Amino acid sequence: MPATFVVVPLWQGSVSARAMSHVDGAEAIRGDLPSAATLTVEVPVEAGEALGTGIQRYSTIRRVREAAAAVLEQVPDWALTIGGDCGASLAAVGHASARGEGELAVLWLDAHPDLNTPDTSPSGGFGGMTLRAIAGEGAEGLKLDESQRVPPERIVLGGARAFDDEERRYIDEHGVQTLTVEDLSDPTVVVGALEATGASRVFVHIDLDVLDPSALTGLSYPLPFGVDAATLAATLRAVVARFPIAGAAIAGFAPGSPLAAEDDLPTILRLVAALTSAERGEA
Numbered sequence: 001m002p003a004t005f006v007v008v009p010l011w012q013g014s015v016s017a018r019a020m021s022h023v024d025g026a027e028a029i030r031g032d033l034p035s036a037a038t039l040t041v042e043v044p045v046e047a048g049e050a051l052g053t054g055i056q057r058y059s060t061i062r063r064v065r066e067a068a069a070a071v072l073e074q075v076p077d078w079a080l081t082i083g084g085d086c087g088a089s090l091a092a093v094g095h096a097s098a099r100g101e102g103e104l105a106v107l108w109l110d111a112h113p114d115l116n117t118p119d120t121s122p123s124g125g126f127g128g129m130t131l132r133a134i135a136g137e138g139a140e141g142l143k144l145d146e147s148q149r150v151p152p153e154r155i156v157l158g159g160a161r162a163f164d165d166e167e168r169r170y171i172d173e174h175g176v177q178t179l180t181v182e183d184l185s186d187p188t189v190v191v192g193a194l195e196a197t198g199a200s201r202v203f204v205h206i207d208l209d210v211l212d213p214s215a216l217t218g219l220s221y222p223l224p225f226g227v228d229a230a231t232l233a234a235t236l237r238a239v240v241a242r243f244p245i246a247g248a249a250i251a252g253f254a255p256g257s258p259l260a261a262e263d264d265l266p267t268i269l270r271l272v273a274a275l276t277s278a279e280r281g282e283a
Contacts, residue, residue: 003248003276004075005030005038005082006092010064012048012057013087015125016220018254022085025218025253028261029082032269039075041068043084053139054118055126062141065091080275083251085220086114086127089205093134094148096247102200104246105154106134107190107239109232110207111223113160113167115176120166131155131205132170152176154197158184159210159227184210184227187238194243202243204236206271207252218255218264229267236274248275 009026011019023043030038041064048060055061068091072079081092097104108114114131117138121128126142133142136149144150152174159181163171171178177196183189194202209219212226239245250271255261 002037003078003080005033006041006068006071006075006079007033007038007082008041008064008068008084008088008091009043010061010084010088011043012060012064012085013126013130014085014220015056015123015127016254018220018256019085021218021220021254021256022083022252024258024261025255026082026084028255028258028265029250029253029268032265033082039071041071050124054121054124055129055139055142056124058126058139058142061087061126065142068092069095078245078247080272081247081249083249083253086110086130086205086207086251088251089249090130090133090142090144092247092249093150093203093205094144096203097144097148097150100201100246103154103198104150105156105194105197105199105202106131106150107156107158107194107202107204109158109184109205109210110160111209111221111226112162112207113157113171115167115170116164117166120164122164150203154199156190156193156197158190161223161225181225181227184235185231187235190235191238191242194239200244201246202239203246204239204248204275206248206250208250208268209252211267216264216267217260218253220252220254229270233270233274236271237277240275240278245275245278
């Protein structure tokens with residue numbers, strides 16, 4: 001069955017000065033998606049409170065996680081989640097993990113590992129803790145439970161080029177597979193890393209800052225020396241040709257203006273097409 005698009009215009013997990021632009025980014029992408037196959041999660045206007053968790057805006061992020069989980073239950077096959085910041089992937093991975101047969105691997109394509117905890121995060125932004133919560137660690141109400149969590153041995157981190165000390169420690173201690181930007185240019189390396197996890201299906205998360213800033217202007221955390229869009233699209237097609245896709249997410253689009261969003265959309269839609277290529281027999 002084809003993908004259902006689930007739009008989650010979450011901004012509260014970002015601590016960027018352009019955090020609220022993630023709402024505009026999600027809405028801009030939604031405008032080019034098929035309306036009959038698109039569901040939207042309502043995100044509260046209020047920022048929310050930390051409630052002693054060490055996570056900025058925790059209360060709203062938790063509400064959105066619960067609302068997204070409810071919307072995802074309506075999806076007949078697999079969901080391509082459109083964020084918002086990276087926190088939008090939390091419920092999406094939980095949904096993919098709980099449904100379907102066989103172990104799930106997560107391919108996390110991001111300039112940042114997002115492996116901090118509330119105790120180690122330098123900012124308190126949940127976006128930088130999302131993958132650690134997916135692995136089952138972090139604040140109650142956000143970290144995935146034992147039935148949904150994806151252990152570190154089934155995580156493949158690709159394109160990261162800004163690491164905090166705790167993230168490096170976690171990667172080294174747990175043997176998380178990491179792929180460089182150069183690795184992402186060779187689909188066989190990426191597919192091989194996923195095969196090495198022993199998983200039979202894959203969730204693909206794309207924070208658009210994995211791309212080089214020359215490919216996309218609407219980034220809240222642009223970092224140089226990222227992958228180019230054509231290369232990433234080719235790798236995604238290879239991944240979805242090899243593995244059943246259990247779910248996917250595209251996050252981190254924070255356009256500076258409606259006109260800038262229009263300029264960036266063809267690049268983003270190219271990635272959407274790559275993620276859905278298998279269902280059209282194009283992968």
